[in-house]
Amino acid sequence: MSTTTTAGPVTGTVGASYTRVEGLEKVTGAARYAGDVPAAELAHGWLVLSTVARGRIRSVESDPVRGMPGVLAVLHHGNAPRVDGNYIGMLGRPDPIVEVFQHDRVPFVGWPVALVVAETTEQAREAAEALVVRYDEEPHDVAFSAGHAGIYTPDGDGMLVEKGDLAAELAASVHVVDAEYTTPEEHHGTMEPHAAMARWDGGRLEVVDSNQGSMWVAQELAKLFSLDPASVRVRSEHIGGAFGSKGVRVHQILAVMAATVLDRPVRVVMTRRQMFSLVGYRSPTAQRVRLGADADGRLRALDHQAHSLTSTVHEFVEASAGFGRPMYAADAHRSVNRVVRLDVPTPTFMRAPGEAPGSFALESALDELAERCGMDPIALRARNEPDVGPVSGLPFGSRNLLACFDEGARRFGWADRDPRPGVRREGRWLLGTGTAAATFPVIVAPSTAAVTAEADGTFTVRIGASDVGTGARTALTLLAAEALDVAGERVHVRIGDSDFGPAAISGGSMGTRSWGWAVTAAGRDLREQLALGGDIPPQGITVRSDTSAAVGSLTQKERHSFGAQFAEVAVDVTTGEVRVRRMLGVFAAGRIVNPLTARSQFVGGMIWGLSMALHEEAIRDQATGGHVGADLAGYHFAANADVPLIEADWVDDPDADDPVGIKGIGEIGIVGAAAAVANAVWHATGVRHRHLPIRPDRVLSAGAPAEGDGDA
Secondary structure (H helix, E strand, O other): OEOOOOOEOOOOOOOOOEOOOOHHHHHHOOOOOOOOOOOOOOEEEEEEEOOOOOEEEEEEEOHHHHOOOOEEEEEOOOOOOOOOOOOOEEOEOOOHHHOOOOOOEEOOOOOEEEEEEEOOHHHHHHHHHHOEEEEEEOOOOOOOOOOOOOOEOOOOOOOEEEEOOHHHHHHOOOEEEEEEEEEOEEOOOOOOOOEEEEEEEOOEEEEEEOOOOHHHHHHHHHHHOOOOHHHEEEEOOOOOOOOOOOOOOHHHHHHHHHHHHHOOOEEEEOOHHHHHHHOOOEOOEEEEEEEEEOOOOOEEEEEEEEEEEEEOOOOOOOOHHHHHOOOOOOOEEEEEEEEEEEOOOOOOOOOOOOHHHHHHHHHHHHHHHHHHHOOOHHHHHHHOOOOOOOOOOOOEOOOOHHHHHHHHHHHHOHHHOOOOOOOEEEOOEEEEEEEEEEEEEOOOOOOEEEEEEOOOOOEEEEOOOOOOOOOHHHHHHHHHHHHHOOOHHHEEEEOOEHHHOOOOOOOOOOHHHHHHHHHHHHHHHHHHHHHOOOOOOOOOEEEEEEOHHHHHOOOOOEOEEEEEEEEEEEEEOOOOOEEEEEEEEEEEOEOOOOHHHHHHHHHHHHHHHHHHHHOOOEEEOOOOOOEEOOOOOOOOOOOHHHOOEEEEEEOOOOOOOOOOOEOOOOOOOOOOHHHHHHHHHHHHHOEEOOEOOOOHHHHHHHOOOOOOOEEO
């Protein structure tokens, strides 16, 4: 349950709440996703994945399968088209999983080893399940720990940051917290599985796909298959969630391969189980946090060491240690990210990568320090509020974290809180409240947009944006209407087509900020042109914008969204069950374009944080290297019954030097939410849970501390 403001039809006023422009299509089933778009003579591909964690493919026994009803082809490393896996893509060199079917190596359970293509989905699946693949198996290692012998600090920016004499400041501190916090492997679980259809039309490759950037995917496919970029078009009408998982994946590549071999349209749709190994996930983390403070709570030392895993084929780092760098002033600071290569699939970006697990560790440690100092947790954070970036030394564009805490504390009733743990009780339920801070960086990327004044008095916006469920279409409609000074119903926004030109991906909370800048620039220029007078020709008048130069000239500052998370929990002392009774998040996130969809984003992130705290945990079998329960029955997350009253709101957050004002809100809702819940569990029980999720068995085995602070 969440609170919202009253919604109405779009009128073009930014800052008021409006229902989604595509909402009717979605609730009536008219919205078409990648797996829904029809095509004549469409064939269907079904993936076959490896059952061993490390080794080589000895044979793919495809002859019996090719004779099964409807089977058109069996692609594998011995017969698939060749690709160029050495190109430099938008995010650097891509995960070598895109070099699918290019060799006989198997680096993890769930690696693609074959694609069966047939006339129907049922025929393809039956044949794929009958296909025999034999392996030469090798010993594997999937055991993650901070003490793994192979752990290392990667090269690159942001992996290690140091300031001051950490050892000296820790030694001089009156209060010291030194604890390890862990988070498990977590998965995206998007409502819409990954799907792509590929076909050749007059020498041009057309792909209908579910992704976070149509131009991104088009450019990568062109490089991978050595094609002229102009000969590749990727379209994405509607997308049922992404969270970082819908980039360039094997389903698009294999659809293109099969369409090329068969010279007919081919669609590949992943199953839920296949998504657990093929679309990325959040690495488990083991984090050590050391905090040193004076008697009055002023930080002398902040040390955050974060460990995560990656695959043997591609380095991806869950940079959890970066969370604290813009947060708290300390005389000495060290934050380092370390990683170990294991025989597992490659992790990837997942809602608030780094910040989500990093905030759990550091914001839990801050709560522990507040207890040691005998201070209120909010007062401790205020004591260590920085004037400039604590590590960078740069000024903040705007920083209204304390305003979030002030408003949140007032609305949550924080002043009435008894700080002693384990003293509030209702029958068998122990009650507690907790809080935590949130932050996420403000990112922007160059984008192009075109706005056309049509002869009928309407306006058409074209931009290669991707609406992954956030309400981007609606936000861009409102921004365009404002720039044109017209009612929103006169604006029609078209997105999700690589033919519309380069645009930022939907990731890093940069989408609306980046696209909105381009749309606003084009809309204003068009309005000025129309003000000069003259008739609009039948083909309309189009103005295009490119924000590359403007993005490059932004003043260098620390720009972030901030927030304060509050949670109240009840803990059943007989069963160990933890129930979140209410949550409140108050955010400082720049200009809010559409309060209705913005609040939905904040609340959605907070629900995910609740789920992270209490439910989500993917288990990997050490013997086989694969998942236990790789489906939505075995991988638990918060259901409707787990979600209480959740409120999200925001404070004014102007940045006078920012030409856009929009900060981005897709990720910050999850940041700090799990820590707020965990801190509330400590307040309820007197036991500190440093390892997520806080399952009933962990609550029961931890018991209650005999004296002082317990931990679990």
